[in-house]
Amino acid sequence: MKISECQCGNRIFFNNIQCLACERTIGLCDCCHSLTSFTKSSDNTYQCDQKNCGKEVVFCSNRTAAICNSMILPESTQLCxxxxxxxxxxxxxxxxxxxxxxxxxxxxxxxxxxxxxxxxxxxxxxxxxxxxxxxxxxxxxxxxxxxxxxxxxxxxxxxxxxxxxxxxxxxxxxxxxxxxxxxxxxxxxxxxxxxxxxxxxxxxxxxAEKYAEVFGDPNAVSYGDAKDLYYKQGAPDNWAENYVSAYATMHPMEDMAETMNVYLDLISIARTANVFHYSKIDISPRANIDKFVQDTLKVAVVVSEFNSDLGLMPLLPEQLPQSVVDKIGFIHSLRGSNSNGDSPPTRxxxxxxxxxxxxxxx
Ligand SMILES: [Zn+2]
Ligand SMILES: [Zn+2]
Ligand SMILES: [Zn+2]
Ligand SMILES: [Zn+2]
Structure with a gap:
């Protein structure tokens, strides 16, 4: 999701503000929700280079402090x-x-x-x-x-x-x-x-019912008590058999949040690998979750090895137990069908x- 192309064909990245090849302005379009280049049309206005958009836009007012690279309609409020x-x-x-x-x-x-x-x-x-x-x-x-x-x-x-x-x-x-x-x-x-x-x-x-089945009933355990217990005793030794992290053992809601984090990490890695033509991983709502996780972890293993070559930390664990993959699968099943994950949503x-x-x- 974080890589795209400038009008000139140069690759552009999520936090870019200018194309290094042609100097066009780069950012997120508030109208078509794409990472794109913009062609200057007057002193302060630009035109979105996406064919299906082409809107006249101006800088989000947070751009001045280099906090934001979005472009918004001139008549909208000042922030994207x-x-x-x-x-x-x-x-x-x-x-x-x-x-x-x-x-x-x-x-x-x-x-x-x-x-x-x-x-x-x-x-x-x-x-x-x-x-x-x-x-x-x-x-x-x-x-x-x-x-x-x-x-x-x-x-x-x-x-x-x-x-x-x-x-x-x-x-x-x-x-x-x-x-x-x-x-x-x-x-x-x-x-x-x-x-x-x-x-x-x-x-x-x-x-709610399926949630309780997958992560445990979040209302059955007091969050405060669970937190106190976790900081007193820590996670059980065998936590990695059923959880993505030690912290996830604390409470069903923390398990869910930690699993969500890993799901979004995996989607992000898969999408980047696809954009660079390294792989062709299905990240659509219809994707088979076991295959999605296996294919993405294969990519993660390679990147972790590159990281190890340079003394950096691994990208992700090399394996995820089936019980964790099932939890990820539950989150995956709740996505809408309005986007395949590879392009901006249709609406x-x-x-x-x-x-x-x-x-x-x-
Ligand atoms: Zn360019
Ligand atoms: Zn646009
Ligand atoms: Zn903004
Ligand atoms: Zn939390």
Whole structure:
């Protein structure tokens, strides 16, 4: 999903703002929802180069701080629809806050773009109205005594909160080591937290029984008790036989969010491999899940070996147990049929009910 072609034929990437070959402007089109090039038509306006679009567009107002590369209709509000999901952003008087915010927006855009192309969750009218999706990116503050008030990354009632410090590589790596995690990334946070959102607003509404069968009944175990127990005892020794991570053993909802993270990782790897003609993996809603996982893990093994050649971390585990593949298969079965995952949805319409209010500055 993150690679496309400029009008000149050059390959372009998700976070590009300009084509290195022809200098055309590059970004996401808010109208046709493609990663594309734009041809300048006047001082401030550009034309989308996608044949089925061709709309006159201008920069999203977050572009100036290099936070966003989307292009929007001149008559629309000043922010693109991806930026509008952010309800609170950090104070931009400090340069490092802008840089960290920009990294979080990139990961958020990547997540929303992927879900939209997957038609997942499918648009279901106003079902999301109960929990409109919002993101808040918060920097830790200090109280009157100078003590730092921590920001907890998490999801509650449609609001995804991410600690701005997660965009600091040193902080993130230190936390990863403390928690003994194989990976800790911004896109991983996004994919995990959206798992909680989709869980509550979609999956528990349309497939509660099957959900309980696959992950366990989320209402049967108190979340607080499960959390206390996990931090006291840790995961059982044999967790890898049935779970994607040690953390997933804590509670059915964490299992679901961790599995969602891995599903979206796998789809992303498969799509990239397809775009580079390395493989032809079916990522459509009709794909056989066992074959999809096997084919994608074959790619992951090769990349992990490349990483090992350079002393980098493996991409993914080499194997996933069948019980985990079955959980992934359940999530896969809940995708809509409005897109095959390889091109923008036929009806680009975002599924989340979102707020139109001006974002607040922390
Ligand atoms: Zn170009
Ligand atoms: Zn367009
Ligand atoms: Zn934007
Ligand atoms: Zn979680």
């Amino acid at each position: 629809h991806w930026c509008e999901f952010t309800s609170v952003h950090p104070d931009t008087s400090q340069l490092e806050n802008i840089q960290r915010w920009a990294e979080l927006e990139r990961a958020k855009r990547q997540l929303l773009f992927q879900l939209e192309w997957l038609d997942f969750p499918p648009y279901l009218g106003e079902t999301g109205a109960e929990f409109p999706l919002e993101f808040q990116f918060l920097a830790p503050q200090t109280d009157d005594t100078g003590k730092q008030i921590p920001v907890y990354t998490g999801h509650a009632n449609g609001v995804i909160t991410i600690n701005l410090m997660e965009a600091d590589r040193v902080f993130r790596e230190r936390t990863r080591l403390e928690l003994n995690e194989p990976q800790r990334t911004l896109i991983g946070h996004m994919r995990h937290e959206i798992g909680h959102y989709i869980d509550i607003f979609y999956i528990q509404k349309v497939a 680009p319409r975002f599924f989340f009910h979102r707020k139109k209010a001006e974002p607040q500055v922390q």
